[in-house]
Amino acid sequence: MDIAIVKYNAGNVASVMYALDRIGVKYQWTDDTSILQQADKVIFPGVGEASTAMAHLKEKGLDQLIPQLKQPVLATCIGMQLLCKHSEENDTTCMGVFDVEVKRFQSSDLKIPHVGWNSIRAIQDNPLMEGLKPEEFVYFVHSYYVPVNPFTTAECNYVQPFSAMLHRDNFYAAQFHAEISGMAGQRIIENFLAI
Known part of the structure; x- marks a missing residue:
């Protein structure tokens, strides 16, 4: 199986590589459009700022390439947000795979960014959550969120309910960092690789 990790200027790639190494699958970290098009699976990770x-x-x-990919794609953290239509972070037009807006958390009580372990709950059939407990804990680091919408397959509650996971066609996305979410995160990645 050929796995391609999208190479761009948003970090946390090493953690994704370590997660794939633990599972025992080979991968390429690349921005080569032909390699990305031909890969069996594509992972679109990220930590960073939307406009940059x-x-x-x-x-x-x-x-232009990423929204046209036909194979299974897994986006995490800012990768998920960049697949949405628009982000409030520096008023950024994104790729529009998911026709939803990314909003900034607003709270006078809770700390922003949302950092740490929180539970997620499936609200639609979601092959990525197969074999997980109904309320599984995963690791989040984010100041912006995607509201619950028709593409939401799992939700989390911090400030208000928000989308922990999205799915549309061959695109799967997680707001949390599956690659550093322990055994639950590893199972999610394994489930993605099994699609």
Whole structure:
């Protein structure tokens, strides 16, 4: 199986590589459009700021390529947000795979960003959560969120309910960092690789 990790200027790639190493699958970290198109599975990770990340994707033509991919794609953290239509983070137009807006958390009681372990709950059939407990804990780091919407397959509650996972066609996305979410995160990645 050929796994491609999208190479761009949003970090946390090493953690994704370590997670795949633990599972024992080979991968390429690349921004080569032909390799990304031909891969069996594509992982689109990220830690960073939306407008800067989108600018880099545009430089490489990846903003046009990624939404056209036909194989299973897993996006995490800012990768998930960049697949949405628009982000409030620096008023950024994103790729529009999910026709939803990314909002900034607003709270006078709770700390922003949302950092740490929190539970997620499936609200639609979701092959990525197969074999997990009904309320599984995963690791989040984010100041922006995607509201619950028709693409939401799992939700989390911090400030208000928000989308922990999204799914549309061949695109799967997680707001949390599956690659550093312990055995639950590993199972989610394994489930994605089994699709």
